[in-house]
Amino acid sequence: MIHCDCVPDPTNIPRPTIKRLSLYLRELERHESDGKPTVNSRQLGASVGITDAQVRKDLSCFGQFGQPGIGYRVAGLAVEIRHILKVDREWNAIVVGAGNIGRAIMSYPRFGDKGFRIIAAFDAAPDRVGMEAGGCRVLSMEMLHEYIREHQVQIAILSVPEHAAQDVANTLVEAGIRGILNFAPVRLNIGAGVEVTSVDVSRSLEQLTYQIAAAEA
Amino acid sequence: MIHCDCVPDPTNIPRPTIKRLSLYLRELERHESDGKPTVNSRQLGASVGITDAQVRKDLSCFGQFGQPGIGYRVAGLAVEIRHILKVDREWNAIVVGAGNIGRAIMSYPRFGDKGFRIIAAFDAAPDRVGMEAGGCRVLSMEMLHEYIREHQVQIAILSVPEHAAQDVANTLVEAGIRGILNFAPVRLNIGAGVEVTSVDVSRSLEQLTYQIAAAEA
Numbered sequence: 001m002i003h004c005d006c007v008p009d010p011t012n013i014p015r016p017t018i019k020r021l022s023l024y025l026r027e028l029e030r031h032e033s034d035g036k037p038t039v040n041s042r043q044l045g046a047s048v049g050i051t052d053a054q055v056r057k058d059l060s061c062f063g064q065f066g067q068p069g070i071g072y073r074v075a076g077l078a079v080e081i082r083h084i085l086k087v088d089r090e091w092n093a094i095v096v097g098a099g100n101i102g103r104a105i106m107s108y109p110r111f112g113d114k115g116f117r118i119i120a121a122f123d124a125a126p127d128r129v130g131m132e133a134g135g136c137r138v139l140s141m142e143m144l145h146e147y148i149r150e151h152q153v154q155i156a157i158l159s160v161p162e163h164a165a166q167d168v169a170n171t172l173v174e175a176g177i178r179g180i181l182n183f184a185p186v187r188l189n190i191g192a193g194v195e196v197t198s199v200d201v202s203r204s205l206e207q208l209t210y211q212i213a214a215a216e217a
Numbered sequence: 218m219i220h221c222d223c224v225p226d227p228t229n230i231p232r233p234t235i236k237r238l239s240l241y242l243r244e245l246e247r248h249e250s251d252g253k254p255t256v257n258s259r260q261l262g263a264s265v266g267i268t269d270a271q272v273r274k275d276l277s278c279f280g281q282f283g284q285p286g287i288g289y290r291v292a293g294l295a296v297e298i299r300h301i302l303k304v305d306r307e308w309n310a311i312v313v314g315a316g317n318i319g320r321a322i323m324s325y326p327r328f329g330d331k332g333f334r335i336i337a338a339f340d341a342a343p344d345r346v347g348m349e350a351g352g353c354r355v356l357s358m359e360m361l362h363e364y365i366r367e368h369q370v371q372i373a374i375l376s377v378p379e380h381a382a383q384d385v386a387n388t389l390v391e392a393g394i395r396g397i398l399n400f401a402p403v404r405l406n407i408g409a410g411v412e413v414t415s416v417d418v419s420r421s422l423e424q425l426t427y428q429i430a431a432a433e434a
Contacts, residue, residue, distance in 0.1 A: 018424060023420070107317060155429075185327065195428040197424050199416060205333055205372070206242075211412040212303070212396045
Protein backbone atom coordinates (compact mmCIF):
# COMPACT_ATOMS: atom_id res chain seq x y z
CA MET A 1 0.00 0.00 0.00
CA ILE A 2 1.50 3.31 -1.09
CA HIS A 3 0.72 6.43 0.86
CA CYS A 4 1.27 9.75 -0.79
CA ASP A 5 3.90 11.96 0.79
CA CYS A 6 1.53 14.73 1.73
CA VAL A 7 -0.20 14.01 5.03
CA PRO A 8 -3.88 14.83 4.54
CA ASP A 9 -5.33 17.46 6.84
CA PRO A 10 -8.16 15.71 8.70
CA THR A 11 -9.93 19.01 9.43
CA ASN A 12 -10.20 19.67 5.72
CA ILE A 13 -11.97 16.55 4.43
CA PRO A 14 -15.54 17.12 3.19
CA ARG A 15 -18.12 15.87 5.70
CA PRO A 16 -19.96 13.73 3.09
CA THR A 17 -16.68 11.88 2.41
CA ILE A 18 -16.34 11.02 6.11
CA LYS A 19 -19.94 9.82 6.18
CA ARG A 20 -19.31 7.57 3.20
CA LEU A 21 -16.21 6.07 4.86
CA SER A 22 -18.54 4.53 7.47
CA LEU A 23 -20.64 3.03 4.68
CA TYR A 24 -17.57 1.65 2.89
CA LEU A 25 -16.50 0.11 6.18
CA ARG A 26 -19.90 -1.63 6.58
CA GLU A 27 -19.56 -3.03 3.06
CA LEU A 28 -15.99 -4.17 3.69
CA GLU A 29 -17.10 -5.90 6.89
CA ARG A 30 -19.80 -7.69 4.90
CA HIS A 31 -17.19 -8.83 2.36
CA GLU A 32 -14.92 -9.92 5.22
CA SER A 33 -17.63 -12.08 6.78
CA ASP A 34 -18.41 -13.54 3.32
CA GLY A 35 -14.72 -14.42 2.96
CA LYS A 36 -14.16 -12.27 -0.14
CA PRO A 37 -10.52 -11.09 -0.33
CA THR A 38 -10.91 -8.16 -2.75
CA VAL A 39 -13.47 -5.55 -3.73
CA ASN A 40 -13.37 -2.92 -6.46
CA SER A 41 -14.53 0.68 -6.48
CA ARG A 42 -17.54 -0.18 -8.67
CA GLN A 43 -18.79 -2.68 -6.08
CA LEU A 44 -18.16 -0.29 -3.19
CA GLY A 45 -19.87 2.52 -5.08
CA ALA A 46 -22.90 0.36 -5.95
CA SER A 47 -23.34 -0.54 -2.29
CA VAL A 48 -23.54 3.14 -1.35
CA GLY A 49 -25.37 4.32 -4.46
CA ILE A 50 -22.55 6.42 -5.93
CA THR A 51 -20.12 6.13 -8.84
CA ASP A 52 -16.81 4.27 -8.74
CA ALA A 53 -15.11 7.58 -9.54
CA GLN A 54 -16.50 9.11 -6.34
CA VAL A 55 -15.23 6.14 -4.31
CA ARG A 56 -11.73 6.59 -5.72
CA LYS A 57 -11.92 10.35 -5.11
CA ASP A 58 -13.03 9.83 -1.49
CA LEU A 59 -10.25 7.36 -0.73
CA SER A 60 -7.62 9.48 -2.47
CA CYS A 61 -8.14 12.11 0.25
CA PHE A 62 -6.30 9.77 2.61
CA GLY A 63 -3.63 8.16 0.46
CA GLN A 64 -3.39 5.68 -2.37
CA PHE A 65 -5.20 2.42 -1.86
CA GLY A 66 -5.84 -0.48 -4.20
CA GLN A 67 -4.35 -1.62 -7.46
CA PRO A 68 -5.67 -1.09 -11.00
CA GLY A 69 -7.41 -4.22 -12.30
CA ILE A 70 -7.41 -5.90 -8.91
CA GLY A 71 -9.17 -3.48 -6.61
CA TYR A 72 -8.77 -3.17 -2.89
CA ARG A 73 -7.75 -5.84 -0.41
CA VAL A 74 -10.82 -6.05 1.80
CA ALA A 75 -8.98 -6.64 5.09
CA GLY A 76 -6.34 -3.99 4.39
CA LEU A 77 -8.78 -1.27 3.39
CA ALA A 78 -10.99 -2.02 6.42
CA VAL A 79 -7.97 -1.56 8.69
CA GLU A 80 -7.11 1.73 6.96
CA ILE A 81 -10.65 3.11 7.25
CA ARG A 82 -10.93 2.10 10.90
CA HIS A 83 -7.68 3.97 11.45
CA ILE A 84 -8.96 7.06 9.61
CA LEU A 85 -12.19 7.02 11.62
CA LYS A 86 -10.18 6.39 14.81
CA VAL A 87 -12.26 3.36 15.73
CA ASP A 88 -9.12 1.21 15.82
CA ARG A 89 -8.69 2.32 19.41
CA GLU A 90 -11.06 1.95 22.33
CA TRP A 91 -13.28 4.85 23.33
CA ASN A 92 -14.80 5.04 26.80
CA ALA A 93 -18.38 6.18 26.52
CA ILE A 94 -21.23 6.80 28.93
CA VAL A 95 -24.97 7.04 28.42
CA VAL A 96 -26.65 10.00 30.11
CA GLY A 97 -30.41 9.52 30.42
CA ALA A 98 -31.54 5.92 30.88
CA GLY A 99 -34.98 6.16 29.29
CA ASN A 100 -36.02 4.06 26.28
CA ILE A 101 -33.34 5.39 23.95
CA GLY A 102 -30.63 5.26 26.60
CA ARG A 103 -31.46 1.66 27.47
CA ALA A 104 -31.54 0.70 23.79
CA ILE A 105 -28.01 2.07 23.44
CA MET A 106 -26.86 0.32 26.63
CA SER A 107 -28.27 -2.98 25.35
CA TYR A 108 -26.83 -2.77 21.85
CA PRO A 109 -24.29 -5.60 21.70
CA ARG A 110 -22.32 -4.34 18.72
CA PHE A 111 -20.70 -1.18 20.01
CA GLY A 112 -17.95 -3.23 21.65
CA ASP A 113 -16.90 -4.64 18.26
CA LYS A 114 -16.79 -1.14 16.89
CA GLY A 115 -14.44 0.31 19.49
CA PHE A 116 -17.00 1.88 21.82
CA ARG A 117 -17.07 0.68 25.41
CA ILE A 118 -20.10 1.93 27.32
CA ILE A 119 -18.85 1.84 30.88
CA ALA A 120 -21.72 3.44 32.79
CA ALA A 121 -25.06 5.20 32.49
CA PHE A 122 -26.54 8.06 34.50
CA ASP A 123 -30.05 9.17 35.27
CA ALA A 124 -31.67 11.81 37.47
CA ALA A 125 -34.66 9.62 38.40
CA PRO A 126 -34.01 7.73 41.68
CA ASP A 127 -36.04 4.70 40.50
CA ARG A 128 -33.72 4.23 37.53
CA VAL A 129 -30.51 4.38 39.56
CA GLY A 130 -29.17 0.86 40.13
CA MET A 131 -30.93 -0.58 37.06
CA GLU A 132 -28.85 -2.60 34.63
CA ALA A 133 -29.02 -3.03 30.88
CA GLY A 134 -26.48 -4.69 28.61
CA GLY A 135 -24.18 -5.32 31.59
CA CYS A 136 -24.05 -1.61 32.29
CA ARG A 137 -25.33 0.00 35.50
CA VAL A 138 -27.27 3.23 35.94
CA LEU A 139 -25.61 5.62 38.42
CA SER A 140 -26.92 8.78 40.03
CA MET A 141 -26.55 12.01 38.08
CA GLU A 142 -24.70 13.51 41.05
CA MET A 143 -21.78 11.19 40.30
CA LEU A 144 -21.54 12.28 36.66
CA HIS A 145 -18.84 14.94 36.90
CA GLU A 146 -16.52 12.95 39.13
CA TYR A 147 -17.00 9.73 37.14
CA ILE A 148 -16.03 11.39 33.85
CA ARG A 149 -12.84 12.79 35.36
CA GLU A 150 -11.91 9.61 37.19
CA HIS A 151 -12.49 7.25 34.24
CA GLN A 152 -11.30 9.66 31.54
CA VAL A 153 -14.54 9.27 29.64
CA GLN A 154 -14.30 10.83 26.19
CA ILE A 155 -17.74 10.33 24.70
CA ALA A 156 -21.21 10.90 26.17
CA ILE A 157 -24.39 9.67 24.55
CA LEU A 158 -26.98 12.23 25.60
CA SER A 159 -30.51 10.82 25.78
CA VAL A 160 -32.14 13.05 28.39
CA PRO A 161 -35.39 14.96 27.81
CA GLU A 162 -35.18 18.09 25.68
CA HIS A 163 -35.58 20.54 28.60
CA ALA A 164 -32.62 19.03 30.49
CA ALA A 165 -30.25 18.61 27.56
CA GLN A 166 -28.37 21.93 27.65
CA ASP A 167 -27.74 21.82 31.44
CA VAL A 168 -26.48 18.25 31.28
CA ALA A 169 -24.33 19.11 28.27
CA ASN A 170 -22.75 21.95 30.26
CA THR A 171 -21.86 19.50 33.03
CA LEU A 172 -20.36 17.10 30.49
CA VAL A 173 -18.21 19.84 28.99
CA GLU A 174 -17.04 21.09 32.40
CA ALA A 175 -16.04 17.55 33.33
CA GLY A 176 -13.88 17.28 30.22
CA ILE A 177 -15.90 15.19 27.78
CA ARG A 178 -14.57 15.41 24.19
CA GLY A 179 -17.63 14.49 22.14
CA ILE A 180 -21.41 14.27 22.56
CA LEU A 181 -23.79 12.12 20.55
CA ASN A 182 -27.01 14.04 21.07
CA PHE A 183 -30.42 12.38 20.84
CA ALA A 184 -32.31 15.30 22.40
CA PRO A 185 -34.25 17.28 19.77
CA VAL A 186 -32.46 20.51 20.59
CA ARG A 187 -29.39 22.30 19.23
CA LEU A 188 -26.76 22.30 21.97
CA ASN A 189 -24.84 25.46 22.58
CA ILE A 190 -21.32 24.13 23.12
CA GLY A 191 -18.01 25.96 22.94
CA ALA A 192 -15.10 25.03 20.70
CA GLY A 193 -13.12 21.91 21.50
CA VAL A 194 -16.11 19.63 22.12
CA GLU A 195 -17.65 17.88 19.12
CA VAL A 196 -21.38 17.27 18.84
CA THR A 197 -23.18 14.92 16.47
CA SER A 198 -26.96 14.84 16.61
CA VAL A 199 -29.38 12.05 15.83
CA ASP A 200 -32.70 13.71 15.02
CA VAL A 201 -35.45 11.25 14.15
CA SER A 202 -37.91 13.96 13.08
CA ARG A 203 -35.35 15.21 10.62
CA SER A 204 -34.84 11.71 9.21
CA LEU A 205 -38.60 11.38 8.81
CA GLU A 206 -38.72 14.69 6.93
CA GLN A 207 -36.03 13.44 4.56
CA LEU A 208 -38.13 10.34 3.99
CA THR A 209 -41.36 12.21 3.25
CA TYR A 210 -39.52 14.48 0.84
CA GLN A 211 -38.14 11.45 -1.00
CA ILE A 212 -41.53 9.71 -1.11
CA ALA A 213 -43.16 12.83 -2.54
CA ALA A 214 -40.29 13.35 -5.01
CA ALA A 215 -40.67 9.76 -6.24
CA GLU A 216 -44.39 10.37 -6.77
CA ALA A 217 -43.83 13.62 -8.67
CA MET B 218 -43.35 35.97 -2.37
CA ILE B 219 -42.25 35.49 -5.95
CA HIS B 220 -41.77 32.02 -7.31
CA CYS B 221 -39.75 31.54 -10.45
CA ASP B 222 -41.62 30.22 -13.46
CA CYS B 223 -39.66 27.04 -13.77
CA VAL B 224 -41.02 24.35 -11.47
CA PRO B 225 -38.01 22.78 -9.71
CA ASP B 226 -37.54 19.08 -10.22
CA PRO B 227 -37.70 17.55 -6.72
CA THR B 228 -35.74 14.47 -7.79
CA ASN B 229 -32.85 16.68 -8.80
CA ILE B 230 -32.13 18.62 -5.61
CA PRO B 231 -28.83 17.76 -3.88
CA ARG B 232 -29.39 15.60 -0.80
CA PRO B 233 -27.35 17.94 1.49
CA THR B 234 -29.69 20.78 0.52
CA ILE B 235 -32.71 18.73 1.60
CA LYS B 236 -30.99 17.88 4.87
CA ARG B 237 -30.31 21.54 5.55
CA LEU B 238 -33.96 22.44 4.89
CA SER B 239 -34.86 20.46 8.02
CA LEU B 240 -32.29 22.46 9.99
CA TYR B 241 -33.58 25.77 8.62
CA LEU B 242 -37.07 24.68 9.64
CA ARG B 243 -35.92 23.98 13.23
CA GLU B 244 -34.35 27.44 13.37
CA LEU B 245 -37.48 29.09 11.93
CA GLU B 246 -39.61 27.28 14.52
CA ARG B 247 -37.31 28.62 17.23
CA HIS B 248 -37.73 32.15 15.85
CA GLU B 249 -41.51 31.62 15.67
CA SER B 250 -41.69 30.60 19.32
CA ASP B 251 -39.51 33.60 20.26
CA GLY B 252 -41.95 35.85 18.38
CA LYS B 253 -39.38 37.11 15.86
CA PRO B 254 -41.05 38.08 12.56
CA THR B 255 -38.03 38.02 10.23
CA VAL B 256 -34.72 36.26 9.86
CA ASN B 257 -31.89 36.79 7.37
CA SER B 258 -29.70 34.34 5.54
CA ARG B 259 -26.71 35.17 7.75
CA GLN B 260 -28.64 34.19 10.89
CA LEU B 261 -29.98 31.03 9.27
CA GLY B 262 -26.51 30.12 8.04
CA ALA B 263 -24.90 30.74 11.44
CA SER B 264 -27.43 28.40 13.07
CA VAL B 265 -26.43 25.60 10.69
CA GLY B 266 -22.75 26.47 10.47
CA ILE B 267 -22.69 27.50 6.81
CA THR B 268 -22.40 30.76 4.87
CA ASP B 269 -25.31 33.04 4.03
CA ALA B 270 -24.51 32.47 0.35
CA GLN B 271 -25.14 28.73 0.77
CA VAL B 272 -28.48 29.43 2.47
CA ARG B 273 -29.57 31.62 -0.44
CA LYS B 274 -28.36 29.01 -2.93
CA ASP B 275 -30.25 26.22 -1.14
CA LEU B 276 -33.50 28.17 -1.04
CA SER B 277 -33.14 29.31 -4.65
CA CYS B 278 -33.57 25.66 -5.70
CA PHE B 279 -37.23 26.02 -4.78
CA GLY B 280 -38.13 29.54 -5.82
CA GLN B 281 -37.44 33.08 -4.72
CA PHE B 282 -37.93 33.79 -1.05
CA GLY B 283 -37.17 36.84 1.04
CA GLN B 284 -36.41 40.46 0.25
CA PRO B 285 -33.02 42.18 0.09
CA GLY B 286 -32.32 44.19 3.26
CA ILE B 287 -35.27 42.66 5.12
CA GLY B 288 -34.68 38.93 4.96
CA TYR B 289 -37.27 36.20 5.18
CA ARG B 290 -40.62 36.33 6.90
CA VAL B 291 -40.24 33.58 9.51
CA ALA B 292 -43.81 32.28 9.34
CA GLY B 293 -43.94 32.38 5.54
CA LEU B 294 -40.64 30.60 5.00
CA ALA B 295 -41.56 27.92 7.58
CA VAL B 296 -44.80 27.26 5.67
CA GLU B 297 -42.87 27.02 2.40
CA ILE B 298 -40.25 24.62 3.79
CA ARG B 299 -42.92 22.42 5.39
CA HIS B 300 -44.57 22.30 1.98
CA ILE B 301 -41.30 21.39 0.25
CA LEU B 302 -40.60 18.63 2.80
CA LYS B 303 -44.26 17.51 2.53
CA VAL B 304 -44.77 17.69 6.26
CA ASP B 305 -47.68 20.11 5.78
CA ARG B 306 -49.88 17.04 5.36
CA GLU B 307 -50.49 14.17 7.74
CA TRP B 308 -48.56 10.92 7.27
CA ASN B 309 -49.83 7.68 8.77
CA ALA B 310 -46.93 5.78 10.27
CA ILE B 311 -46.49 2.53 12.16
CA VAL B 312 -43.70 1.23 14.35
CA VAL B 313 -42.56 -2.32 13.62
CA GLY B 314 -40.60 -3.78 16.51
CA ALA B 315 -41.66 -2.60 19.97
CA GLY B 316 -38.32 -2.99 21.79
CA ASN B 317 -36.56 -0.07 23.45
CA ILE B 318 -36.14 1.98 20.28
CA GLY B 319 -39.66 1.23 19.06
CA ARG B 320 -41.17 2.26 22.39
CA ALA B 321 -39.07 5.43 22.47
CA ILE B 322 -40.51 6.38 19.07
CA MET B 323 -44.07 5.50 20.15
CA SER B 324 -43.67 7.68 23.25
CA TYR B 325 -42.18 10.69 21.52
CA PRO B 326 -44.83 13.40 21.86
CA ARG B 327 -43.59 15.68 19.10
CA PHE B 328 -44.18 13.65 15.96
CA GLY B 329 -47.85 14.72 15.92
CA ASP B 330 -46.84 18.40 15.64
CA LYS B 331 -44.57 17.51 12.78
CA GLY B 332 -47.17 15.76 10.63
CA PHE B 333 -46.44 12.15 11.62
CA ARG B 334 -49.27 10.19 13.19
CA ILE B 335 -48.11 6.87 14.65
CA ILE B 336 -51.31 4.85 14.52
CA ALA B 337 -50.10 1.39 15.61
CA ALA B 338 -47.09 -0.73 16.49
CA PHE B 339 -46.34 -4.36 15.76
CA ASP B 340 -44.18 -6.99 17.42
CA ALA B 341 -43.55 -10.71 16.97
CA ALA B 342 -43.19 -11.39 20.72
CA PRO B 343 -46.55 -12.45 22.25
CA ASP B 344 -45.72 -10.76 25.57
CA ARG B 345 -45.37 -7.39 23.85
CA VAL B 346 -48.68 -7.64 21.97
CA GLY B 347 -51.33 -5.56 23.74
CA MET B 348 -48.78 -3.25 25.40
CA GLU B 349 -49.31 0.49 25.04
CA ALA B 350 -46.88 3.38 24.79
CA GLY B 351 -47.66 7.00 23.93
CA GLY B 352 -51.33 6.11 23.38
CA CYS B 353 -50.37 3.60 20.71
CA ARG B 354 -51.04 -0.13 21.00
CA VAL B 355 -48.78 -3.04 20.01
CA LEU B 356 -50.50 -5.48 17.63
CA SER B 357 -49.47 -8.94 16.48
CA MET B 358 -47.09 -9.15 13.54
CA GLU B 359 -49.62 -11.39 11.76
CA MET B 360 -51.90 -8.39 11.39
CA LEU B 361 -49.20 -6.23 9.77
CA HIS B 362 -49.98 -6.78 6.09
CA GLU B 363 -53.73 -6.34 6.41
CA TYR B 364 -53.41 -3.32 8.71
CA ILE B 365 -51.17 -1.45 6.26
CA ARG B 366 -53.61 -2.02 3.40
CA GLU B 367 -56.69 -1.20 5.43
CA HIS B 368 -55.32 2.01 7.00
CA GLN B 369 -53.30 3.10 3.97
CA VAL B 370 -50.15 3.39 6.06
CA GLN B 371 -47.39 5.13 4.13
CA ILE B 372 -44.44 5.07 6.51
CA ALA B 373 -43.01 2.27 8.64
CA ILE B 374 -40.43 2.83 11.35
CA LEU B 375 -38.45 -0.40 11.41
CA SER B 376 -36.92 -1.20 14.80
CA VAL B 377 -36.73 -5.00 14.73
CA PRO B 378 -33.51 -6.96 15.39
CA GLU B 379 -30.97 -7.06 12.58
CA HIS B 380 -31.68 -10.70 11.59
CA ALA B 381 -35.40 -10.02 11.09
CA ALA B 382 -35.11 -6.70 9.28
CA GLN B 383 -35.02 -7.84 5.64
CA ASP B 384 -37.97 -10.26 5.99
CA VAL B 385 -40.11 -7.66 7.72
CA ALA B 386 -39.11 -5.07 5.13
CA ASN B 387 -40.27 -7.44 2.37
CA THR B 388 -43.66 -7.73 4.08
CA LEU B 389 -43.88 -3.95 4.37
CA VAL B 390 -43.14 -3.49 0.68
CA GLU B 391 -45.63 -6.18 -0.39
CA ALA B 392 -48.30 -4.50 1.71
CA GLY B 393 -47.72 -1.21 -0.09
CA ILE B 394 -45.67 0.89 2.31
CA ARG B 395 -44.03 3.92 0.62
CA GLY B 396 -41.12 4.66 2.94
CA ILE B 397 -39.13 2.96 5.68
CA LEU B 398 -37.16 4.63 8.45
CA ASN B 399 -34.69 1.88 9.27
CA PHE B 400 -33.07 1.56 12.69
CA ALA B 401 -31.73 -1.95 12.10
CA PRO B 402 -27.96 -1.92 11.46
CA VAL B 403 -28.32 -3.57 8.06
CA ARG B 404 -28.63 -2.32 4.50
CA LEU B 405 -32.11 -3.24 3.26
CA ASN B 406 -32.44 -4.66 -0.21
CA ILE B 407 -35.55 -2.89 -1.46
CA GLY B 408 -36.78 -2.42 -5.02
CA ALA B 409 -37.49 0.90 -6.68
CA GLY B 410 -40.55 2.86 -5.56
CA VAL B 411 -39.99 2.46 -1.81
CA GLU B 412 -37.75 4.96 -0.07
CA VAL B 413 -35.46 3.99 2.79
CA THR B 414 -33.71 6.29 5.26
CA SER B 415 -31.45 4.70 7.84
CA VAL B 416 -30.56 5.81 11.34
CA ASP B 417 -27.25 4.14 12.19
CA VAL B 418 -25.96 5.01 15.64
CA SER B 419 -22.59 3.28 15.12
CA ARG B 420 -22.06 5.43 12.06
CA SER B 421 -22.88 8.59 14.01
CA LEU B 422 -20.38 7.54 16.68
CA GLU B 423 -17.72 7.01 14.00
CA GLN B 424 -18.35 10.52 12.69
CA LEU B 425 -17.91 11.79 16.22
CA THR B 426 -14.62 9.99 16.87
CA TYR B 427 -13.28 11.23 13.55
CA GLN B 428 -14.17 14.81 14.51
CA ILE B 429 -12.67 14.47 17.99
CA ALA B 430 -9.43 13.15 16.54
CA ALA B 431 -9.41 15.79 13.79
CA ALA B 432 -9.82 18.54 16.41
CA GLU B 433 -6.86 17.08 18.32
CA ALA B 434 -4.66 16.89 15.22
